[in-house]
Amino acid sequence: MTETAPVLLSRDDLAAGLRELVRRLQNAAEPVRIRIIGGAALALSYFADRRGTVDIDAILVPPETVLAAARDVAVLTRWPDNWLNDSAKIFLPTGFGLRAAEWVTVFDDGKVIIDVATPETLLAMKLHSVNRRGRREQRDLAVLLPLCNIRTVDEAESHYGDYYPGDVFTTRAFAVIEAALAEYRIVQLPRFPGLDADRPV
Numbered sequence: 001m002t003e004t005a006p007v008l009l010s011r012d013d014l015a016a017g018l019r020e021l022v023r024r025l026q027n028a029a030e031p032v033r034i035r036i037i038g039g040a041a042l043a044l045s046y047f048a049d050r051r052g053t054v055d056i057d058a059i060l061v062p063p064e065t066v067l068a069a070a071r072d073v074a075v076l077t078r079w080p081d082n083w084l085n086d087s088a089k090i091f092l093p094t095g096f097g098l099r100a101a102e103w104v105t106v107f108d109d110g111k112v113i114i115d116v117a118t119p120e121t122l123l124a125m126k127l128h129s130v131n132r133r134g135r136r137e138q139r140d141l142a143v144l145l146p147l148c149n150i151r152t153v154d155e156a157e158s159h160y161g162d163y164y165p166g167d168v169f170t171t172r173a174f175a176v177i178e179a180a181l182a183e184y185r186i187v188q189l190p191r192f193p194g195l196d197a198d199r200p201v
Contacts, residue, residue, distance in 0.1 A: 007079055008052030011043045015193035017056070017073055017083060022112050022171035022195050024069040032066055035059040035103055035115040038088055038123065039140070045106065045116045047143050048190035055080075093123060093163040099124075100163075106192040114195070119147040124163035127156060130173040141180035143187055153180075180188050 009017070012084050018034075025032050036044065038057035043050040060066040063086055070084040077083075083109040092101050103115035117125070150156050156177050157169060169177070 006054045008054060009040075009056075009083065009084075010052050011048060011050070011193075013077075014040055014044055014053070014056060015195070016035075017077065017079070017194045018114065019067075020073045020076065021069055021084070022107070022109070022114075025066070025112050026071055028065050028069075028111065030054070030062065030065070031111060031113070033059075033061040033113045033115070034066060034084075035117070037092070037117045037122065041116045041122055042140055044190075045104070045192055046119060046122070046147060046189060047140070047187060050140070050143075055082060056084045058086060059089050059092070060083060060084075060086045091128060092122060093107045093121070097165040098162040107195050116192070119144055121163070122161070123148050123150070123156075124160055127169075127173070127177070128164055128167070129158040130176050131170045134172055135176055135179070138176050138183070141177065142183035142185045145177075145180055146184055146186050151181065153181070156185070157179075 019038065035058060036058045039050065039053035040056040044050075068086070071081050073079070074081050074083055093099065095101075099120070101121045102118040103121075104118055105113060105115050107114040115130070126137050126140050126144060130141070145156065150159055153174060160167065160169070168182060178182070
C-alpha cells in the first residue's frame with residue numbers, strides 16, 4: 001500500500017509484525033538476517049513502556065527479500081509500506097572507533113535470524129542523534145544511561161567517542177544529557193516477544 005499519515009506502532013504491534021514477517025520468510029531462497037536498531041529495539045528489548053514508534057529501523061540481509069515480505073505484511077495490517085526499513089543504517093557507528101556496533105541475537109529458527117543492538121550501541125547512536133533531535137531523545141537516554149552504567153556527562157562523552165571518534169557534543173547536547181542524567185530511570189528489562197511463525201497477526 002502507499003504511504004499514509006504516520007501510524008504509531010506499539011510494542012505489541014512490532015511483535016505481531018515481526019511474527020508475520022518471520023512466517024512469510026520461511027520460504028525465502030536464502031537465510032535472512034534482521035538487525036534492529038532505534039526505537040523499535042528499545043521497545044522490544046529494553047524499554048517495554050516506551051511510546052509508540054512509526055517504524056522498525058534495521059539492517060536487512062538480503063534487503064530485497066526482507067522488504068518484499070515486509071510490504072506483504074503492510075498490506076495485511078494496513079500499515080505504511082516502510083513500517084520496516086533500512087534508512088537508518090547510515091547512522092550506525094562506522095567501526096573506525098574503538099568499538100563497532102554490537103548485537104544480541106534474540107531469535108534464530110535456522111531460516112531467519114533477528115538481532116537487536118546492545119544498549120551500548122543504542123546509547124552511542126542516541127548520543128549521535130541528540131545534536132539533531134535535541135530533547136526528543138531525552139527519555140530514551142534516561143533509560144539507556146543507567147543500562148550502560150554511565151552517570152556523568154564526561155562518561156557519556158567518552159562512550160560516544162569510542163563509537164564516533166572525532167565527533168563532539170554541541171551545547172544543546174550537553175543540556176539534554178544532563179537532563180537525562182537527572183531523570184535516570186532504572187527499568188526492568190522485558191523478555192523479547194515470542195515470534196513463533198505459527199502465531200499470525
